[in-house]
Amino acid sequence: MDLTLQVAIDCTDPQRLVSFWADALGYVPEPPPGGHDTWRDYWADMGVPEEELNGVGEGPESIVDPTGQGPRVWFQPVPEPKAVKNRVHLDLKVGGGRSVPLAVRTQRITTTVERLTGAGATVLRVMDRPDMDYYAVVLQDPEGNEFCVG
Template identity: 70%
Template sequence: MTIDCADPQRLVDFWCEALGYVPEPPPDGHINWRDYWTAMGVPEAELPAGAGMTPESIIDPAGRGPRVWFQRVPEPKVVKNRLHLDLKVSGGRGVALAVRVQRVNAMVERLTSAGATTLRILDEPGEDHFGVLLCDPEGNEFCVA
C-alpha cells in the first residue's frame, strides 16, 4: 500500500503509533535505504534529496498486515480521500456499547496526542455503533471504531 504525502517521516511515526507497526529496516548490511538503493545500482543523482535517509515505509512486526510506503509527492492533498483505513479497536458488536465507546475514545485520545485531528463523531441515535472520523497529520481521513 502506498500513501502520497509531503513528509514521510512524520507519517511513519504517526502510523506506527496508530497501527502498532514498526519502521521497515533497510536490508542487512545497509545503514539506510539510500545506501541499499545505490548498492543496487540506482545512481545517487537520480535519488531525490534526503530520500531513503530515514524510514519511509512501515511493516507489521507480526508479519500479518500489509507494508505501507509513504511516498513523498510535491502536491498537497486537496480533496477527500477516495479510500481510508478503519481501525477496529472496539471489539465488535458482541461487546457492550459503553465498553466499545470507551475503547474507541481511548484510541482517539492516543492518536490525537500523536497528531490526528477529530473530524466527526459517528454515533447515530438508535444505531448500535460508535466510531470517530479523524485525519492524520497530513489530512488523510480514517475511522476508529
C-alpha cells in the same frame, strides 16, 4: 498466484507519517535491507539514479507489522500536498465488534482517539448513532489523510 498486499500512502513528509502510523497501528519502522545503514544507501546500491533519490531521506519510508501478519505500509514521497478527500481510507477496528456492548466499544474508541490526537491526528467528525448501536470517529493523520476508528 502469489500476492502480497502493500498499502501506499502519498505524502510530503514520510518520516512524520512513519512515526505517526507506526504508533497508530502498533507497527515498527522497516529497517533497510542487510548490509545497508539507510534506505537511501540501499536504493543507491540498487542503481536508482541520483536525480530520483532527491527527496529520499536517510530514515525509513515504510512500516511493517512486527508479527508479520499485516501489510507493509509505504509512505511515498510526492511534491504536492493532499488536495481532496481520500477515495480509500484505513479503518482501525478497536471496538471489538457488535457483540461488545456499545458503552464498552465507545470507551475503547475514545481511548484510541485520545492517544492518536496526542500523536498528531485531528478529529473530523464523530459518528454517534446509539439508535443504530454504532459509534466511530473520523480523523485525519498529520498530513490530512482521513481514517476511521471504530
